[in-house]
Amino acid sequence: xxxxxxxxxRRILEELQEDASISATALGEKVGLSQTACWRRVQRLEEEGxxxxxxxxxxxxxxxxxxxxxxxxKLNAHGRSDLDGFAERIxxxxxxxxxxVVLGEHDFFLKIAVKDIFAYEKLFFEKLSSLxxxxxxxxxxxxSQIKNDTALPILETTALA
Numbered sequence: 001x002x003x004x005x006x007x008x009x010r011r012i013l014e015e016l017q018e019d020a021s022i023s024a025t026a027l028g029e030k031v032g033l034s035q036t037a038c039w040r041r042v043q044r045l046e047e048e049g050x051x052x053x054x055x056x057x058x059x060x061x062x063x064x065x066x067x068x069x070x071x072x073x074k075l076n077a078h079g080r081s082d083l084d085g086f087a088e089r090i091x092x093x094x095x096x097x098x099x100x101v102v103l104g105e106h107d108f109f110l111k112i113a114v115k116d117i118f119a120y121e122k123l124f125f126e127k128l129s130s131l132x133x134x135x136x137x138x139x140x141x142x143x144s145q146i147k148n149d150t151a152l153p154i155l156e157t158t159a160l161a
Contacts, residue, residue: 003049008032011031012031013045013051018151027042066116067119068111068113069111069120071139072139073109075108075134085132090108
């Protein structure tokens with residue numbers, strides 16, 4: 001299914017990425033639409049999957065996730081079932097915030113949030129390195145965060161597939 005994204009939709013998406021809790025009335029005022037017209041557009045964008053979900057961004061330190069680990073994972077085998085099996089198992093580990101399939105020396109890149117290095121050691125030995133098919137894990141500890149945006153640039157396109 002192809003979704004047409006016009007200028008007003010782009011403005012709505014930009015505003016919702018800044019504050020998803022904004023009322024339809026306030027959002028409509030910001031983008032130049034009535035509350036009803038704005039609400040209908042938001043509903044359409046949700047139904048068509050452009051807006052996947054609306055969430056609260058929680059401060060990691062406030063909930064005890066003060067350490068970010070960046071890990072490269074290499075598998076023993078590279079068949080489709082090996083990659084899919086690893087991906088399914090990694091989705092079940094709540095500390096893994098993001099997982100990417102990558103090209104190059106490793107197969108996956110993970111962003112992991114934990115309380116401290118000792119919590120990562122436990123996760124590493126009890127979960128990550130013990131997953132079947134894992135040949136190697138190379139981990140780095142993030143010292144500080146320079147940028148952390150969740151808002152995507154809303155590009156000038158006529159349709160998104």
